[in-house]
Amino acid sequence: MESNNEYALITGASLGIGREIAKEFARRKINTLLIALDTPDLYDIQKDLQDNYDIRAECFPVDLTDALSAAAIYAWCNENDYVVKYLINNAGFGASGFFESVPLSRYNQMIDLNTKAYIAMTHQFLPDLKTLEESYIMNTSSMEANLPIPYKAVYTGTKNFVYAFSMALSKEVQRSGVRVSILCPGPVPTNEEGLKRLENQGKKGQMMALYPDQVAKYAVKNLLEGRLIIHPGRMNRWINRFHRMLPMPLKMQILEKMFRSYTEVSPSK
Numbered sequence: 001m002e003s004n005n006e007y008a009l010i011t012g013a014s015l016g017i018g019r020e021i022a023k024e025f026a027r028r029k030i031n032t033l034l035i036a037l038d039t040p041d042l043y044d045i046q047k048d049l050q051d052n053y054d055i056r057a058e059c060f061p062v063d064l065t066d067a068l069s070a071a072a073i074y075a076w077c078n079e080n081d082y083v084v085k086y087l088i089n090n091a092g093f094g095a096s097g098f099f100e101s102v103p104l105s106r107y108n109q110m111i112d113l114n115t116k117a118y119i120a121m122t123h124q125f126l127p128d129l130k131t132l133e134e135s136y137i138m139n140t141s142s143m144e145a146n147l148p149i150p151y152k153a154v155y156t157g158t159k160n161f162v163y164a165f166s167m168a169l170s171k172e173v174q175r176s177g178v179r180v181s182i183l184c185p186g187p188v189p190t191n192e193e194g195l196k197r198l199e200n201q202g203k204k205g206q207m208m209a210l211y212p213d214q215v216a217k218y219a220v221k222n223l224l225e226g227r228l229i230i231h232p233g234r235m236n237r238w239i240n241r242f243h244r245m246l247p248m249p250l251k252m253q254i255l256e257k258m259f260r261s262y263t264e265v266s267p268s269k
C-alpha cells in the first residue's frame with residue numbers, strides 16, 4: 001500500500017480512458033485524485049473507487065481550459081496535504097472534418113485542453129515531483145502523434161505536440177527520480193460517436209480498436225515499469241513500426257483515403 005498521503009492525479013478521470021486509468025491505480029491500492037468537469041460522472045467514479053477498492057479517492061471539479069485551473073488544483077493538493085506521485089495528463093478531445101468546417105473557437109478550446117493544460121499541470125507539479133525519490137508523469141498523446149492525419153489536422157497537431165514535449169522533458173529530468181511516459185492509444189470507443197466512427201472505418205479500424213480498460217491496464221503497467229513510449233495493442237505497435245518505412249507522399253495518400261469518410265460524419269476523437 002502507498003504511503004497514505006501519496007496519490008495518482010488523473011485529468012479526464014470521469015469518463016473513458018481516464019476513468020479506467022483511475023480504476024487501474026485503485027486496483028493497485030494507490031490513492032487517486034480525480035479531475036474533470038463538474039458532472040455526475042465525476043462523483044460516480046469517486047464513489048465507485050471509495051466503495052470498492054479500499055483507497056482514498058478525492059475529486060476536484062474544474063474546467064482545465066481555464067488558465068488558472070492548474071494553480072487551483074495545486075493549491076487544493078497543498079491545502080489537503082495530498083502528495084502527487086503520479087501525474088496523469090489525460091483530458092482531451094478532438095474534432096474532425098474539413099479543417100475550415102470546425103469553428104475556430106472549438107480549435108482554441110482543443111489547444112487549451114490538449115496542450116496548454118498539460119504544460120500548466122506539469123509546470124505546476126514538476127518541482128514537487130522532483131523532490132520525491134521516485135515519481136511519474138504520463139501524458140496521453142495518440143497513435144496519431146506521428147501520423148499527420150488529413151481531416152483531423154488540429155487534433156493530430158495537438159497530439160504531436162504532446163509527444164514532442166514529453167519526449168524532450170523525459171531527457172531533461174533523466175537525472176531526477178521523475179519518469180515521463182507518453183501514452184499513444186489507437187482507436188478506443190469511449191462513447192457513441194467513437195463507436196460510430198469505428199463502424200465507419202470497417203474491419204481495419206475494428207482490428208486496431210481496444211476498450212478503455214485494456215488501454216488503461218497496459219498503460220499503468222508500462223508506466224510503473226518506466227517505459228517512455230506506451231503503445232497499447234499489438235496491431236497498433238505493428239502499424240507504428242510499419243508506417244515509418246513508407247515514403248511520406250505514399251503515407252499521406254493512404255491516410256487521406258482512409259480518413260476521407262471523416263468529412264461525412266462528425267466524430268469527436
Ligand SMILES: NC(=O)c1ccc[n+]([C@@H]2O[C@H](COP(=O)([O-])OP(=O)(O)OC[C@H]3O[C@@H](n4cnc5c(N)ncnc54)[C@H](OP(=O)(O)O)[C@@H]3O)[C@@H](O)[C@H]2O)c1
Nearest residue numbers: 012013014015016017036037063064091092142187188190
Ligand atoms: N478515444 C480514443 O479513440 C483516443 C485515441 C487516442 C488518444 N485519445 C486521447 O485519450 C484521452 C482521453 O480520451 P477519451 O476518449 O477517454 O475521452 P472521453 O471519454 O471524452 O473523456 C474525456 C475526459 O476529459 C474530461 N474533460 C473534457 N473536457 C474537459 C475540461 N475542459 N476540463 C476538465 N476535464 C475535461 C471529461 O470530463 P467531462 O465529461 O466531465 O467533461 C472526461 O473525463 C484524450 O486526450 C484523447 O485525445 C483517445
